Amino acid sequence: MRAARTGAARARRGTPIAVAVGGLALAASVLVQTVPATGLPPAPADPSAGTGRGTAAGVSADRVPGAGRARPAAERERCADGSDPAGSLRPSAEAGPAVRRVREAGRLVVGVDQNSYLWGYRDPSSGRLTGFDIDLVRAVAEDLLGKDPEIVYKTVPTDQRIPAIERREVDMVVRTMSITCERLADVAFSTAYFEAGQQILAPRSSPVTGFDGSLSGRRLCTAAGSTAQTLLEKDARGARPVYVRHQLDCLVRLQLGEVDAVMTDSALAAGQAAQDPSVHLVGEPLTVEPYGIAMNLGDEDLVRRVNKVLDDYRRGGEDSPWMAAYNRWLADKMEIAEPAPPDPVYRD
Known part of the structure; x- marks a missing residue:
């Protein structure tokens, strides 16, 4: 099913958060428990510092390309038997x-x-x-x-x-x-x-242009256990991966100058770019996820x-x-x- 995008202006939900925080305040009204993380790969010890693509024509500076259906340039994964991993069981209202x-x-x-x-x-x-x-x-x-x-x-x-x-x-x-x-x-x-796709998030002042040679020697952050980690373990384009527990931690490290770029889902990156307008997506989505x-x-x-x-x-x-x-x-x-x-x- 396809729904045509309405041209009506939509009211904003408030001022974007300009600086990311590592953990947001807990509220007593909602019960939240935390499952501890284990087996987190250590970040590289190299202390060297480093600090894209501009917005596409017709795209405002506070919006980033994304996908409810991912962009067709990226390849969709197929399992060994040729099946689509997104294939699931047919719906049923029965209570088992x-x-x-x-x-x-x-x-x-x-x-x-x-x-x-x-x-x-x-x-x-x-x-x-x-x-x-x-x-x-x-x-x-x-x-x-x-x-x-x-x-x-x-x-x-x-x-x-x-x-x-x-x-x-x-x-x-x-x-x-x-x-x-x-x-x-x-x-x-x-x-x-x-649907989203893995993509690179970098400061607007950065020479990083996407998942390419511009990452060589640079520190590239992503969450441990993510599909981005799987990609980087196969080919990091010369980048030095830095793994963290939560994807937002990458934005914090980027703001502190501790990493040079972030690899994450384009949909998550939309939220991070909304939090910090000094960063943006560069290059094209690498996957359909x-x-x-x-x-x-x-x-x-x-x-x-x-x-x-x-x-x-x-x-x-x-x-x-x-x-x-x-x-x-x-x-x-x-x-x-x-x-x-x-x-x-x-x-x-």
Whole structure:
């Protein structure tokens, strides 16, 4: 389904946060627990300092290119058998053992981020977790538990998303998590609810022009356990990777001059550029990465139920809940010609 972008001006949601912070204040009104990070690769010890592409024609300075459907120049991953990793189980409203477990507990436990502006972050004025991913969490919780559901948010570092699911510390993770062939061996995914792609974020004054030779010898930051780390382990273009627990930590290090550039999803980069207008995306997206809701491999009925929620979330074109969330959080920060959710892919 494709929804034509409306030309009406949209009111801004407030002044962008100009300087990133490593951790936003916790609020008593929302229960948030943190899953500790382990096995974090150390950052390179080299102390040398270093401090792009301009905005495209017709793109305002406070917006960055992004994708509800990723740009076609990048290649979509295919698994060894030729299948699309975003293929999931067909939707169903039946309540199997996993759905009953959530209902008997009377609450939904979800792994989220609280530091990704626009996606999952704490609103400093209210202290509430909010963002595109959080809107989706609430839609799932209301379907499973009814009106005013109890949701337990657990903040999980990037490299602890899969372990938290495997240990059943959470019922699901909704945290801009890319569906990949490698991850399908460890967790189950819903159908895709957004698409982005790995891209380079750099200061506007930087000579870095993208994922190319301009990175040679420079410190390139990304989150441990991310798809960017997997790419850099294969080919870093001569850059020296620096791994951190949370993607926002890369922006902080960039602001402090401790790294020269960041590799992250273009959708996350949109939030970081909104926080700090002195940085921008450079080069083209390197990948097509569908975001999905991750669940335990044994919870097939929950996967099908979530896919039913996503079907409803996409339905309605311009009036769909997906478009409402897009307009609320992303429309004035991402340049998408025809914003629309990815079409679902089913493997059964």
